[in-house]
Amino acid sequence: MTDRRTRKKDLTATTIIDTAMEMFDAHGFDQVTMEAIAQRADVAKATLYRYFPTKEAIVVGHFQRLSRAHQPLVEKLIATLPDTRQRLLALYRGTAQWFVEHQHYLRPYMAHRLSMPPERMLDDDQRSGFHLNVATLLEAGQRQGDLRDDVGIADLLRALDGMYMAQVMSWLYGGGDLPARMDILVTLFMDGARKS
DSSP, X not given: OOOHHXXXXXXXXXXXXXXXXXXXXXXXXXXXXXXXXXXXXXXXXXXXXXXXXXXXXXHHHHHHHHHHHTHHHHHHXXXXXXXXXXXXXXXXXXXXXXXXXXXXXXXXXXXXXXXXXXXXXXXXXXXOSHHHHHHHHHHHHHHHTXXXXXXXXXXXXHHHHHHHHHHHHHHHHXXXXXXXXXHHHHXXXXXXXXXX
16 A cells, blocks of 8 residues: 555656656657646646656656556466567567657657666666566576576676667667567577577
8 A cells, every 4th residue: 555645646747747648649759848748737847847857757757657567468478478589579579569659759768768877777767667577577587497597687687688778779770670670689689699
C-alpha cells in the first residue's frame, strides 16, 4: 500500500506525462513548450519542472511507464518460448517495431540519455527501464543453462546494452532495417563473432 502523498505524486506525474504525450502527438515534440504542458495539465510551472526538468525527461517517464507495463509480456516470453535466443529475439524485434513506429520520441530520449554526465547515464531514473526486462530474460537464461553462469547478470547486461545502444543509434542516425539489426545483435550476443 502506498500512502496518500505518494499516490498524489504518482497521479501528478501521470497527468503530466499523459498530457504532454497527447500534445506531442498532436503538435510535434519541438512545437510544444513546457509552459503549454503546465497550462494544459493544470499544474504550476514550478511543479512541472520539479517533476520533469525538460520535455525529454517527460519522454523518459513515458518510456519507463511502458517498460513497467511490458513486464507481464516478459514473463510470458519466459513461459512460452523455449530458450533465451528466442526470447531475446522476440523482445528486441518487438521493441524495434515500436521504435520504427515512434521514432519521433526516440530522438529526444537518446538526446536526454547522451546529455547526462557519464556517472548518471546508468542510473535507473535516467533510463527507460527496458534493461530491467532484459535482465529478467538473462536471469531466466542462466537458470535454464542457456547462458554461462561464470559472468554476472550485470556484466551480461552491460555487454548487451552497449551492443543495443550502438545498433539503435546507427539506425536512428544512419537508417537501415532496425529489426534486422536486432537479429544481428542477438546472434552476436548468443554466438559471438567467431566464424563457425
